[in-house]
Structure formats: C-alpha cells, structure tokens
Amino acid sequence: MDHPVLHVRDLHVQFVTDTGTVNAVNGVNLQVKRGSTVGIVGESGSGKSTTMMAVMRLLSTGARIGGQVDFLGENLLSLSKKQMRKIRGHRISMIFQNPSTYLNPTKTIGKQMIEPLLYHHLASPAEARRRAVQLLGDIGISNPEKRFDNYPFEFSGGMLQRMMIGMALLSRPHLLIADEPTTALDVTVQAEILWLLKKLQQETGMAMVLVTHDLAVAAQVCDEIYVMYGGEMVEHLPSEMLLKSQAHPYLQGLIQSIPKLSGEKGRLPYIPGQPLGASANRPTGCIFADRCAYRFERCAERPPLLQLGERHEVACWKAGAEVSV
Amino acid sequence: MLKYVVRRVLYMVIAFLAVSLVTYFLMKAAPGSFLAFNQFLGGITAASINLGVTQQLMQELVKEYHLNSPWYVQWWSYVWNFLSLHMGASFEYPNTPTLSLIRQTFPISVGLALMSITVATVLSIIAGVVAAVRENTWVDRGTMLVAILGTAIPAYVIAVFLMLVFGVWLHWLPVLGFKGIQYYVLPVLSLALPMIGSMGRYMRNSLMETLHSEYIVTVYAKGGSLKNVVFGHGLRNSLLPLITVVGPQLASLMMGTVFIENMFGIPGMAHLFTTAASMRDYPLIMDSTLLYALVIMGMNLIVDLVYGFLDPRIRKTGYAG
Numbered sequence: 125m126d127h128p129v130l131h132v133r134d135l136h137v138q139f140v141t142d143t144g145t146v147n148a149v150n151g152v153n154l155q156v157k158r159g160s161t162v163g164i165v166g167e168s169g170s171g172k173s174t175t176m177m178a179v180m181r182l183l184s185t186g187a188r189i190g191g192q193v194d195f196l197g198e199n200l201l202s203l204s205k206k207q208m209r210k211i212r213g214h215r216i217s218m219i220f221q222n223p224s225t226y227l228n229p230t231k232t233i234g235k236q237m238i239e240p241l242l243y244h245h246l247a248s249p250a251e252a253r254r255r256a257v258q259l260l261g262d263i264g265i266s267n268p269e270k271r272f273d274n275y276p277f278e279f280s281g282g283m284l285q286r287m288m289i290g291m292a293l294l295s296r297p298h299l300l301i302a303d304e305p306t307t308a309l310d311v312t313v314q315a316e317i318l319w320l321l322k323k324l325q326q327e328t329g330m331a332m333v334l335v336t337h338d339l340a341v342a343a344q345v346c347d348e349i350y351v352m353y354g355g356e357m358v359e360h361l362p363s364e365m366l367l368k369s370q371a372h373p374y375l376q377g378l379i380q381s382i383p384k385l386s387g388e389k390g391r392l393p394y395i396p397g398q399p400l401g402a403s404a405n406r407p408t409g410c411i412f413a414d415r416c417a418y419r420f421e422r423c424a425e426r427p428p429l430l431q432l433g434e435r436h437e438v439a440c441w442k443a444g445a446e447v448s449v
Numbered sequence: 450m451l452k453y454v455v456r457r458v459l460y461m462v463i464a465f466l467a468v469s470l471v472t473y474f475l476m477k478a479a480p481g482s483f484l485a486f487n488q489f490l491g492g493i494t495a496a497s498i499n500l501g502v503t504q505q506l507m508q509e510l511v512k513e514y515h516l517n518s519p520w521y522v523q524w525w526s527y528v529w530n531f532l533s534l535h536m537g538a539s540f541e542y543p544n545t546p547t548l549s550l551i552r553q554t555f556p557i558s559v560g561l562a563l564m565s566i567t568v569a570t571v572l573s574i575i576a577g578v579v580a581a582v583r584e585n586t587w588v589d590r591g592t593m594l595v596a597i598l599g600t601a602i603p604a605y606v607i608a609v610f611l612m613l614v615f616g617v618w619l620h621w622l623p624v625l626g627f628k629g630i631q632y633y634v635l636p637v638l639s640l641a642l643p644m645i646g647s648m649g650r651y652m653r654n655s656l657m658e659t660l661h662s663e664y665i666v667t668v669y670a671k672g673g674s675l676k677n678v679v680f681g682h683g684l685r686n687s688l689l690p691l692i693t694v695v696g697p698q699l700a701s702l703m704m705g706t707v708f709i710e711n712m713f714g715i716p717g718m719a720h721l722f723t724t725a726a727s728m729r730d731y732p733l734i735m736d737s738t739l740l741y742a743l744v745i746m747g748m749n750l751i752v753d754l755v756y757g758f759l760d761p762r763i764r765k766t767g768y769a770g
Binding site for chain 2: 180182209210211212213214217218220222225226227228229230231236239240243244275277291
C-alpha cells in the first residue's frame, strides 16, 4: 500500500486571544496520496485555510496546534523551527489567494522568484536565474528575460499568479498547497490558471491540495474532496460523486444554492441560519443540527465519520442510517 | 520625474520668498536696533566695544541697505543681495563680508548636523529592528523606554549630563572648544540622542507593520529565515517611512545646534546667528535665515527624491501604488 504524501491526524488549532479562546480547527483528518489532488471546500471561516497554514506551521505564535501532521513519514509538528524551514519552499510549497499582496512590491519578480532556490542552496544565483527565466517562459509569460526584472505592479493579476506558481514549483516540491489560488481572478483567467496547475502537476508528479470555496472548481480539478464545516470535516468523497451522491445535508444545501444557467428562473435556495461560530462553547451534538432540515433525536449526539463506501465518509446520522438500512 | 522636480523647485521658490518676508517683518518688529544697542553699550564701556561703529559708517550702512526706503525695497535688497552672493557687510563685522563669515562657520554646523543625523539614524534603525523582532517582550519594551527617555530630555540637558559624566568625572572627552575629532563626540551625541526616541519608535512600528504584511508570509512559506525576512524584505520597505521623518528632524536639528554650539563653544553658524539676532544685525540675520531656509528645503527635496528612488512604483511611474 502506497503511503500518503501528507497524512493529517486529529488536527486541532486554537487561537488564544484577549477575548477568549477560538477553536478554529477541531479534529481534522485527511490524506493526500502521491500525485493526487485533494480539494478542501467550505465557506469562509470553516477552518480550511487555517488547516493548511497549520500544516505549513505558518500560523502566528498565538496559535496552539495539536494532533499529527505526517509528511513523507515525518511529523511536521515535532520538527524544530530550523528543520521546518528546510521543508517549506523546498519539499512543500504554498501559493495564496491574492498574489498582489502576497508579493513584496519593492522587489523584482525575478529576485523574489529565485529565493526558494537560494534559501535552500539548490542553485547559484546565475543558475537560479536561468531556470526561473526558462520556467517563466514555460508557464506562458512572454518575453521572460525582460519580465524577470519587472516589479509586481507591472504584472496583471493572472500573470502574478502564474509567477507565484512558477516560484512555488522552481524547487520541485512533493506537495503544493494552493490556498484559493483563483479566487481573486476573473473567470477566464481562473480557467487558465487551473489548467496550468493541472498540466504542471502531471509533468512533475507532485501532490496538490486545493483550498477553495468554489465547488465547481473543486469538482473540475480534484480527485477527492473534503468538506469542512465549523472547523470539522463533515464529508469526504471522490469528486466524481460530488454532484450525484453527496450525503451530508450541508453539502446538499451548498450544491442546491449554485445558480444554474438553464431552466426556470426562481428564488435561489439557501441554507437558513448562521455558520457555526468559532467560540469556545461548541455543541455536544451534531455541529450542523441547528441549520439542518432533517434533524432528529439522534442529532443531539455527535456523529463520527461514518463509512458510506470506498473513499466516502460522512459525519451525519441520517446519511449513515440510509446506507445501512 | 523631471516634472515632479520642477514642480517641487517652484514650490521651494514660493516658500523661500515667504520665509524672507516673515523674517524681515519679525526682525523689524523686534524692539531696538543695532545702533541703539551700540550707543547704549558704548555709553557704559566705550573701550570694550571693539566694533566702535562710527556715525559715518552707520550712514553708509543705512545707504547700502536702504534703511530709510520703503519696506519692499529693503526686503528685496536683502533677498537680492543674498541670491547674488553680494551679501555686503554685516553691522557687527563691517570689515568682513558676510559671505566669508558664513563660509567660515557654515561647514562646521553642517558637519555637526550631518554627523548627528547619521549617528541618530543608524542607532534608530538598530533600536527599531531589535525592538520589532522581539515584539512585546521585555527587550522591545526596554529599548523603547530608553528611546522615549531620550526624547523627553532636551538636547541641552543631555549635553550637561554628558559633559558631567564624560568630561568632569571620567575625563575621557573634552567639553569645551573645537580642536579635533574628539571635540565632536559629546556635541554629536547630545544632538543625536533626543532624535533616537521618535525615530527609533517610528522604525519599530514601521518594521512591525511590514513584518505583519502578507508578503512576509510568502517569504516564510519559501523557507526564509527571520534574517531573510528582516534584511531581505522588511528593512528596505520600512525605511521608506523613516526617511520622511529624517527631513523634519534635520530642521529641528538646526534649532538644536543653536544651544549645543553655544554650550560647547563651537564656532559654528548657529553661534554666529544667535549673536546676530541679539545684536539686531539685520543683514546677518537675513542672510543666515535665508541660508537655513535653503538648506532645509534642499534637504526635504533630497529626502523626497531618495524616497522615490527606494520605491520603484514612484521611480517608474511617478505615483505610489
């Protein structure tokens, strides 16, 4: 059996603030297999970005992280700061939502791009430059030799995200974490960037985690999808099952609320109520029960992840009961 | 960029004329005149006044400086004489052209100011970086407390303190006179220490803000260390705001040198200027004020150009983001 590249077990993240403790991530489990793409979907504040920032150990010093993050057989949470630094940008790379704020405005594209190679002593500055210019050309930046010396403000949003992807892949990582990589871009550019990511993944064989709130994007790009709600995983399923066999009432609600281009116009369905806050007091029962239309007595008890089929798990008593019947 | 410089120089011309007008009227509004002071002092100890301005010389001065003409003629003659470098004679030193008085004293003051601002900037950057990377620890609070104490105490009090400790008690450094590099140490420190308070604090806050920005997360995600983050990314971007406070600090430094030069017996421009002001030496007051104005405005222009150079968005397009 092939070991997963990344195996997150029972991950907890708490932020201790002046106004109290915030439970951002509450016992998340996920696996990323070699060469595969895993999507993490959920609404804002569901803890999906925090989960991946915790994997990279990029959260502020006020965050308390518990659980285990195995990456190629090593628990990242037990590494020293220096050992962790050797993994970031070399074995695991990360790209972010808004490339224009995630790049230093006063340093050239090229200088920022080759930094992973220089930090990890993977190439001399001249060699790094040569490789970066070549990669810029490969990922569709025209005139890369000249563009290398441009500043971020001279690039468009789509070009910046291409450059960020190039920067992340220059060191040939085993895993790329893409945190909402296309959210800040317009739809046509979004498709180009996703296509580029898939193409590069096939070429390099790396694994990828795509964090997004966009179910359509996740369905197109990912092999498997994890759905987060209130800092917990509520469903895990292969992406081809997303539209047909989704089991959790929350995911069903999300899919119903996607606008359709064809058919009769009407009021768009939505999930009533407010998302679960990240305060210290969490319900003892199902975290979605307050907003759920199918709620019954058993929901006062917290459902575990129930196996529905191969690679399909759901944290819901109703969905679990339907299968076992 | 050229358009920007031209516009700035135009503003400088307007500001320069405004300064000259204000100075002229303030000077005239001050009670007494050079002649009156000298007659008064002369009446007590005629021999002790080495200048002994004669009635005839005074009339020449009245003529040369149009002292009986309407105000705008007088004002313009000061400005024009200054600009054309024909500054003529001061009342107090009628035999030495003002230009050569300035030439003797000005470099001393400028040297003192530049040394002080350099020392202050370097120490501020060090204090700011140390405090910012140790945010909210005792290192941070301690550094900032010392910095604030420096700001709260004026330069002339620090000067007395330094004189007492290093001059009188320890006998390490001279406290009076101006005969070599060791004479610079205490005056420069007296001027620099009060500036470190505000500049160091500014540096700390600016660097801290930079360290909390999103592109710093990217640097860490690339595997950068704290050293890479501070020296490769943070420092340069947080120097931008610091440079804008250096300009105004230079202006207040010019005032600081007035006390310091007098206290340490340094024969600089500020010393010359205070004597001129107390003696109502009109030409010398006007010439030194206008020179100060030019220097300060020039400094501010240089600061803005350096700012533009450090920020590629301004350098390449003329606008910030």
